[in-house]
Amino acid sequence: MKEHPQLTFIGAGNMARAILGGLIANGYPANRLAATAPAEQELKEAADAFGIPTSTDNQTFMADCDALILCVKPQVMQAVCEGLADAVQQRRPLIVSIAAGVSCEQIEAWLGGDLPVVRCMPNTPAQVHLGASGLYANPRVSEAQREIADNLFSAVGIVAWTSKQEDIHTVTALSGSGPAYCFMFMEAMEEAAASLGLNPASARTLAIQTMRGAAELATRSEESPAQLKKRVMSPGGTTEQAIKSFEEQDMKAMVKTAIRKAWGRSYELSGERAPE
Numbered sequence: 001m002k003e004h005p006q007l008t009f010i011g012a013g014n015m016a017r018a019i020l021g022g023l024i025a026n027g028y029p030a031n032r033l034a035a036t037a038p039a040e041q042e043l044k045e046a047a048d049a050f051g052i053p054t055s056t057d058n059q060t061f062m063a064d065c066d067a068l069i070l071c072v073k074p075q076v077m078q079a080v081c082e083g084l085a086d087a088v089q090q091r092r093p094l095i096v097s098i099a100a101g102v103s104c105e106q107i108e109a110w111l112g113g114d115l116p117v118v119r120c121m122p123n124t125p126a127q128v129h130l131g132a133s134g135l136y137a138n139p140r141v142s143e144a145q146r147e148i149a150d151n152l153f154s155a156v157g158i159v160a161w162t163s164k165q166e167d168i169h170t171v172t173a174l175s176g177s178g179p180a181y182c183f184m185f186m187e188a189m190e191e192a193a194a195s196l197g198l199n200p201a202s203a204r205t206l207a208i209q210t211m212r213g214a215a216e217l218a219t220r221s222e223e224s225p226a227q228l229k230k231r232v233m234s235p236g237g238t239t240e241q242a243i244k245s246f247e248e249q250d251m252k253a254m255v256k257t258a259i260r261k262a263w264g265r266s267y268e269l270s271g272e273r274a275p276e
Ligand SMILES: NC(=O)C1=CN([C@@H]2O[C@H](COP(=O)(O)OP(=O)(O)OC[C@H]3O[C@@H](n4cnc5c(N)ncnc54)[C@H](OP(=O)(O)O)[C@@H]3O)[C@@H](O)[C@H]2O)C=CC1
Pocket: 010, 011, 012, 013, 014, 015, 016, 036, 037, 038, 039, 042, 058, 071, 072, 073, 074, 076, 080, 098, 099, 100, 121, 122, 123, 124, 176
C-alpha cells in the first residue's frame, strides 16, 4: 500500500466535508483525495475549501481509487452503489460506508459482492475534530485496509472498533445520534434560565459552556461521571435539589427508552429485527 492511499468520497455533504477537513488539517495531500456529488455548488465549496479535485460524475475517480468512502444518505445508497458496481469490481478498493442502518452485506451485494467493507458510524462533532466514530470491518478487510479506515476517522476524533456488526446499532443510538441529545439538554437549560429572567444570550452562552466544561472535565478526570456529579452536589445545597427532581422523574429511564428507540430504528432501517 502506498504511503497516502487514494481516497474517493462519494457525496460531499456535512459528514464528507468534516472528514475531508480533518484529513487536510492533518497534512493529507489534497491530490490524494477526491469527491463527487450531483450539485456543482457543493463541489465548488469543497474544492475551494480543500483544494481537492471534484466531479459530478461518480465514476471519475475510480481508476486509481484505494478506498471508496460512501457518504450519501441511506435512501440513495443502493442506486449509488449499483451505478459504481462495474468500476468497483474492476478496481476492488476498500469500501467504507458511513450511512446509518445500511449493512456491510447490503453494500457488498449492491456493489457486486466479495468486497472488503468497513461500516462506520461517525457523528457531527467531527466537524470540529471532536468526533466519536464506531467502526466494524467485515472479514475481507485486511490489516492495511483497517489502518486506512482508522486513519480516516482518527483525523476527526476518536475511533472505537466493534467486533460485532450489530454493535453499530448501539453506537448509532449512543454517539451517532447523541449530539442531538446534548443539544436538546442545552436547549432545555437555556429555556429554563431564560424563564427565570436571565437574558437569553447569557442563558445560551452559560448553558453551552457548562456542557463543554463538564465534557472536558470528564475527559481529563480519572473519576467516573457519577463521581464527578457527586462532587458538584454539596450536602443540603442547590444541585442536590435538581438531581433529586431528575431522579423523581426517572431521567435515566427516559434516556434508556430514547436510546432504545434510536437503536430499534437503526435495526428497522437495515431491514433487520432488533433482539427482544
Ligand atoms: N448527520 C449526522 O449526524 C450523521 C450522518 N451519518 C450518515 O452520513 C451520511 C451523509 O450524511 P450527511 O453528510 O449529514 O448528509 P448530506 O445531505 O449533507 O450529504 C449527502 C451528500 O450526498 C450527495 N449525493 C446525493 N445523491 C448523490 C448521488 N447520487 N451521487 C453522489 N452523491 C450524492 C449530496 O449531494 P446533494 O446535496 O447535491 O444532494 C450530498 O453531497 C448519511 O448516510 C447519514 O446516515 C452518519 C453519522 C452521523
